[in-house]
Amino acid sequence: MNLLETMELPKRLQQSKYQVRYRAPSPPPPGVTRSPEEIEAEIKRVEAEYENLALVFIELPQEVMWSEPPVVCQWYEPRRLWMTTYINDYKFNEDKLTVQFRTGVLWPIGFATLRYSNLPYQGWDVRPDLESDGVIISVTGVCVSVTWLCCGSSVRLQWIANATTPALKDHFQKPYSVKKMIQIMREAACDFFPDFDAHNLVEGSCPKEWVGERHTYHAMAFLARAYNFQWSRWNATAGSRNIVMQIREAIDRKREGKFSLLHATPQHATILNCTELSQEFNLDPLAGLQFYPDLFTLNLSYGSVDARRAPFLMKYRLVETVFSMLTELKLCSFS
Structure with missing residues (x-):
């Protein structure tokens, strides 16, 4: 006696090839007019x-x-x-x-997404934070504006303006190392940290000679608790060996002066006779200024007593944090 039994095989997905190539219709030749029926x-x-x-x-x-x-x-x-x-x-x-x-x-x-959608920078500002012993770095990109606070060996994301999503909101006010901050912002497609070849990909960039630019960032880091640095519209057309930015003392907000134009090259640093609002740009220094090899030595003679004392009171961890942020942002080459 034979027993017949029906066995159900387990169901599983069957692979099916699907590939459809669509080609958009080409526009009509010049001078050819199509009828409404043809369209x-x-x-x-x-x-x-x-x-x-x-x-x-x-x-x-x-x-x-x-x-x-x-x-x-x-x-x-x-x-x-x-x-x-x-x-x-x-x-x-x-x-x-x-x-x-x-x-x-x-x-x-x-x-x-476009990696450098926020470059070139529309403006930037480096100033001491009067509510702490830190330094505030603000950068305005093409799409968003970002503010960081450097404190000791860490950097905090303070604020992002014009953000399309709350992507980085959970990271506000949290201390990170500079490398970790770069990683977090790049993963959120908010990259303000261009590589060394980025000037080949960004229209309107103004790459500076790196040795001189890096040295200027180090001097700015030492003086970041004494001065307010800002971008200048003259920098973009000044050439690769000329860095131009605005500078003023910011130790006492009640006695803040007007911005002057700082001119730094690989050989020297000086204060220019023209200003940001001048009709024409020239490289003539202020009358009576001596030769200063860099921004640091310029401050030792040109700055006030408090400004000259400030770099020697800076903690080295803060100096290195600000310096690392500036070298990663490359403000002078992209503004």
């Missing part, structure tokens, strides 16, 4: 071809600062690269932070 027929044909493509709708994560519409790309495993060949009908909703597009393949999806 309507082409629109219907495009809509029919769109029906064969997969429609994808994605809400963008709030952990990233979307300053500009992201680029949608897909991972092509055989060549191990990201590509946009199959992405069509792309739509970005800036208010709701959503992305909609059609694709002819179901490959892994990724989003790319």
